[in-house]
Amino acid sequence: MKKSSVVILATTIACSGYPYLTAQNTSSVQHIQTDAAPIATAVWTKGLLFVSGQTASPIAEATGSPHGEPAYGDTKTQTISIFHKIDDILKAQNLALKDVVSMRVYLVGVPTQGGAMDFAGFQEGYANFFGNSSQRLKPARATVQVAALAHPWSLVEIEVIAAR
Numbered sequence: 406m407k408k409s410s411v412v413i414l415a416t417t418i419a420c421s422g423y424p425y426l427t428a429q430n431t432s433s434v435q436h437i438q439t440d441a442a443p444i445a446t447a448v449w450t451k452g453l454l455f456v457s458g459q460t461a462s463p464i465a466e467a468t469g470s471p472h473g474e475p476a477y478g479d480t481k482t483q484t485i486s487i488f489h490k491i492d493d494i495l496k497a498q499n500l501a502l503k504d505v506v507s508m509r510v511y512l513v514g515v516p517t518q519g520g521a522m523d524f525a526g527f528q529e530g531y532a533n534f535f536g537n538s539s540q541r542l543k544p545a546r547a548t549v550q551v552a553a554l555a556h557p558w559s560l561v562e563i564e565v566i567a568a569r
Contacts, residue, residue: 433450434448434449434450435448435449435450436448436449437449437494437497437498444457445457446494447494447498449498452568452569453506453566453567453568453569454495454498454500454504454566454567454568454569455564455566456491456494456495456564456565456566456567457564458509458511458562458563458564459487459490459491459494459562459563459564460483460487460554460555460556460559460561460562461477461478461482461483461484461486461487461559461560461561462477462486462489462490463475463476463477464476464477464478464482464486475558477558477559477560479523479526479560480512480515480522480523480526480527480530480560480561481523481526481527481529481530482530483530483559483560483561484526484527484529484530484531484561484563485530485533487561487562487563488502488530488531488533488534488563491505491563491565492534495567498567500567500569502534502535502540503540503542504567504568504569505535505542505544505565505566505567506544506545506566506567506568507544507545507546507565507566508544508545508546508547508563508564508565508566509546509547509548509549509563509564509565510527510546510547510548510549510561510562510563511549511550511551511554511561511562511563512524512527512548512549512550512551512560512561513550513551513552513553513554513559513560513561514550514552515560521550522548522550523560524548527548527561544565
């Protein structure tokens with residue numbers, strides 16, 4: 406048997422168990438995006454909504470700041486802000502927080518805690534939205550500490566996957 410025939414045969418056998426690799430099983434992909442943002446807010450594919458990492462919105466103008474820089478709050482406050490943003494994104498797609506099946510959380514080390522992530526602060530904010538009497542469902546979740554996030558004021562970034 407020629408080498409090229411062996412490669413074709415091996416590829417055919419390997420792909421036969423994975424129908425998603427074949428052309429006939431492609432699905433449509435829908436990007437939820439604006440021209441102003443460099444990334445999509447979310448992407449739909451195969452009944453799943455992949456929501457890009459979200460960071461907190463400002464809660465107030467910082468006092469005493471020479472440039473009027475906004476204040477974003479502590480880890481708990483940022484977490485709550487982010488979940489409100491995610492909830493709004495999900496609602497716009499006719500989904501809810503109960504539809505979140507997976508979550509990735511990135512926490513920055515807090516200088517006032519010796520550079521350790523504020524997991525307790527995150528968990529307090531998280532508990533307002535998941536695993537409580539009004540929303541019992543909890544997603545699969547990974548939480549990691551990172552050196553920094555895209556915005557210097559960010560202590561938290563959260564991305565989710567929701568299922569229809």
